[in-house]
Amino acid sequence: MAGTLRTLSRLLRITRVLGRHDALFLLEDVPVASTMVSLTRRIFRRTEDGRPGQRLARALIELGPTFIKLGQALSTRPDLVGDEVAADLADLQDKLQPFPFPQVREIIEAEFGCPLEDLYQSFDETPVAAASIAQVHFAITADGQPVAVKVLRPGIEQAIADDVEMFNWLARTAERLHPDARRFRPVESVATFEESVTLEMDLRFEAASAAELAENFADDPTFRVPSIDWVRTGQRVMTQERITGLSLDERDGIIAMGLNPNEVLGNAARAFFTMVFRDGFFHADLHPGNLFVDATGTIIAVDFGIMGRVNESDRRALGEMLLGFLTRDYRRVAEVQFRAGWVPPDQSIEAFTQAARSIAEPIFGKPIEEISMARVLSQLFEITRRFDIPAQPQLLLLEKSMLLAEGVGRTLAPDQNMWEMTYPLIEDWMRTTFGPEARIRNAALGLARSAERLPAIFEYADKAAAMISSGGLKLHPDTVKALARQQSPTPRKRTLMMQGLPWLLVGILGTLLYLR
Structure with missing residues (x-):
């Protein structure tokens, strides 16, 4: 009950902000919400002009980090918000006021368990960028390398978790009250959004993505990715070569x-x-x-x-x-x-x-x-x-x-x-x-991979044969009955089958043991 009241209270604040920016237009065609949209417009006077997508972007910025990320996610869904709104949300500026340097120091020292000075010989207190999830500072490492240090915002994990919980409630409600909404998979979309922002809140994943992209372009002189300083990278801090x-x-x-x-x-x-x-x-x-x-x-x-x-x-x-x-x-x-x-x-x-x-x-x-x-x-x-x-x-x-x-x-x-x-x-x-050459090449590679597996399969086939000879491999009674019910083959075919069946079973079992 308390959780529902908290969700409703937050929804009221969100409605007030969206109404003030006249950004509730996405709900106009939803029967259960159209009355609320009309009432909100009477209560709140629009304070800014601009295209609908621009007004929505400003409202999301006011609502904070999770909603900025939500706007960025919606910019990939023109099927939901329309082409023009999606384009406006794609330009959504992911910028917020920076958090103070004492908190930056506290986060870094808690992450690595040592004073900041042990890691960096100098550290610029003023950030060069402050976004919804993290902010970036320039620094020089203890061994003299110029770097950029990304630090997560304090409390951001809990703030996003609370908002995602509310989004899930809204998605389930939308699917229940408006069946047509199911085509847009709101519950699945929220789950995808949650997975995305959860990954963003562990900077080790971002560092791993940078490293993978760098490997992909290692031989390309026209495109590169700054190297990661893994010694000074953790869940809430990422240090990267300054460019x-x-x-x-x-x-x-x-x-x-x-x-x-x-x-x-x-x-x-x-x-x-x-x-x-x-x-x-x-x-x-x-x-x-x-x-x-x-x-x-x-x-x-x-x-x-x-x-x-x-x-x-x-x-x-x-x-x-x-x-x-x-x-x-x-x-x-x-x-x-x-x-x-x-x-x-x-x-x-x-x-x-x-x-x-x-x-x-x-x-x-x-x-x-x-x-x-x-x-x-x-x-x-x-x-x-x-x-x-x-x-x-x-x-x-x-x-x-x-x-x-x-x-x-x-x-x-x-x-x-x-x-x-x-x-x-x-x-x-x-x-x-x-093309044809690629199909031939892929077929050849497939045969080569199969050939590589043959020695191991034969090895496991020997083990399977030993299991059969020692009584270690038995068919389930139901399987035996099912085989018996099959149409009886000719004597000649029966002889061939009985001779070949054990080796067929050996081969299958050997393959399964190998793949296991």
């Missing part, structure tokens, strides 16, 4: 360094393509504050709290779909989505083809530099309600990343289109990964 460079949207400064913006954009496009299609592991928060370029033209990424993964089958579907759009083969776009299982099989492939055409043709009538593949995918996801397509969270996160990357690209080189740059890369990747 120097210009933000990727500082076009004039990049030109002043003697770099060609088109070449820099080409490096960025190739890096994004490599993350998604080669590795299936990508940086999902590619705003200008997280992307820098140094004097050599190398792109440097920071902040690995939000990462995405795309499995091989989804990568193939995405590659085919992008090629289909770029070549205006809309039937191919439709077939890819049906084959991937993203569109229910009872829907019309012809109707879906026409929907894809209706979205893309107006866009492709524009000059190449104005074409937005992210917008094409975004609008394609908008038709999910019409075709009863369930949301694909991993693709929505990728769409958000594409939007952010595209925005940076347009600022850096307005006359270029980064997706046009990736066209030959996608084409080559599709051919080398899924």
Whole structure:
């Protein structure tokens, strides 16, 4: 009872903030909430103008860290909030007032069990960035290395846990009172959100993501990730190599360094393509504050709290779909989505083809530099309600990343289109990964792996044979009866079966023992 009253009290405060910003518009079409929205608008006078998404972003900032993260999550769900609101939320500034240095010192010393001075010979008390989850300070380690130190906000874990508990209550209530909401999987979406922010609150996971991305690009001189100082990294503190460079949207400064913006954009496009299609592991928060370029033209990424993964089958579907759009083969776009299982099989492939055409043709009538593949995918996801397509969270996160990357690209080189740059890369990747040569190569690798297992399988087969001869392997009586009920074979076949059955059982058991 006390928990429910606490939840209702917090909901009242949230409603008041959202109402003051006129940001309750997402609930207007929900029957059980429409009356509340109307009443709230009468009580609270709107204090600011702007697009609905901008007003919602300001309200979420006022509500604090969890709601900022919620806004970032909603920016990946145009199927829920619409394309325009999703785009506005993608620009949500993850900035808050910094917390004082004495708390920073306390957190670091509690994490490592020693004075701060034992770890760093100097430590800037004023943070260079203060976000919803953590803030960053520059420092120099005890052995003289310049680093950036990320420190979690005090009490952030409990604050987010309380808010997630409320989100779960709201999601369950929505599914119970509004059955149509189940298509959007609110309970599952909250669980995904909870998993994401929980990972963000353990900086060791972020450090591991940075290390994995660095390994993936170890041989690429055009893209790199700052190294992790694992000695000074823990659950609530992460220490990373300090980098120097210009933000990727500082076009004039990049030109002043003697770099060609088109070449820099080409490096960025190739890096994004490599993350998604080669590795299936990508940086999902590619705003200008997280992307820098140094004097050599190398792109440097920071902040690995939000990462995405795309499995091989989804990568193939995405590659085919992008090629289909770029070549205006809309039937191919439709077939890819049906084959991937993203569109229910009872829907019309012809109707879906026409929907894809209706979205893309107006866009492709524009000059190449104005074409937005992210917008094409975004609008394609908008038709999910019409075709009863369930949301694909991993693709929505990728769409958000594409939007952010595209925005940076347009600022850096307005006359270029980064997706046009990736066209030959996608084409080559599709051919080398899924073409005839790749199928032969994969088959050969499969046979080689099977051959490697044969000695172990034979070894375990010997053990299985010994079990049979010693009476250690017995069939269940029900299995014996079931075998007896089968149609009797001819005498010749019966003889062959009886001769071969023990060795078949030996082989199966040996394989199972090996795989165990």
